[in-house]
Amino acid sequence: MALSVIRGLILKEVDVGEADKILTVLVKGIGKLSISARGARRTKSQFAGGTSVFTYADFTVRTGVKHHFLTQVDIISSFYSLTKDLTALAYATYFIELVDKTTSEGVPSDKTLYLTVSILKRLSDFKLRAELASPIFALKLLQYNGFMPHTENCVHCGKPHSNLISAYGTVCYDCSKSEAKTVKVNESIIYTINYILLTEPPKLFDFKLSDEVLKQLQLATDIMLDAHFGFALKSKKFIDSLNIY
Numbered sequence: 001m002a003l004s005v006i007r008g009l010i011l012k013e014v015d016v017g018e019a020d021k022i023l024t025v026l027v028k029g030i031g032k033l034s035i036s037a038r039g040a041r042r043t044k045s046q047f048a049g050g051t052s053v054f055t056y057a058d059f060t061v062r063t064g065v066k067h068h069f070l071t072q073v074d075i076i077s078s079f080y081s082l083t084k085d086l087t088a089l090a091y092a093t094y095f096i097e098l099v100d101k102t103t104s105e106g107v108p109s110d111k112t113l114y115l116t117v118s119i120l121k122r123l124s125d126f127k128l129r130a131e132l133a134s135p136i137f138a139l140k141l142l143q144y145n146g147f148m149p150h151t152e153n154c155v156h157c158g159k160p161h162s163n164l165i166s167a168y169g170t171v172c173y174d175c176s177k178s179e180a181k182t183v184k185v186n187e188s189i190i191y192t193i194n195y196i197l198l199t200e201p202p203k204l205f206d207f208k209l210s211d212e213v214l215k216q217l218q219l220a221t222d223i224m225l226d227a228h229f230g231f232a233l234k235s236k237k238f239i240d241s242l243n244i245y
């Protein structure tokens, strides 16, 4: 049976049997992969510290006929400090859940992996506000999944937009009437959306926004996320219940 070392981020852990775990890992160059970690829930297991959600590591796996089995974990980062801040942890959980929902087995998603690890690192170092990380993450994830919001004029009729944002980007007042949801935003938000779409990490995080502007940007990206991915995440409902703004 082949032994290989793969680098990835744990998105999900599910307990199975008496002491085992099945890990869902986003692996560099490979995409999402299920890995069986036998005995990982035993306190004395060699895997006890390296098989939790958020662990970014080099995993040595043995590949059998159907399954991949963990034989060693070399942790690069577990982003442990996230557990010290409820808001950062809530957002990090939301990001990981979004990544799990939008990536597939066998489809490499290296940009998504790099973005997620970059954001988790900044959140756990307390160098990035979770409330700013959230719209950045949402927009980049939409972009990596093939959606580029329109920001030039009205996405439907081409007339000048009215600083209204819909699921597909900027719209004029008349066209906004036929949209399910729109949000009126400050002109600076449209520049910010462009900046985010045109920039990659690490430069991606080098700006600040006021709370008021952040709130509008979050509303705009929520409209886009709902329309394009269309699923309700428990972790997002929890964030909304925190009433951060």
Ligand SMILES: [Zn+2]
Binding pocket: 154, 155, 156, 157, 158, 159, 171, 172, 173, 174, 175, 176
């Ligand atoms: Zn229009």
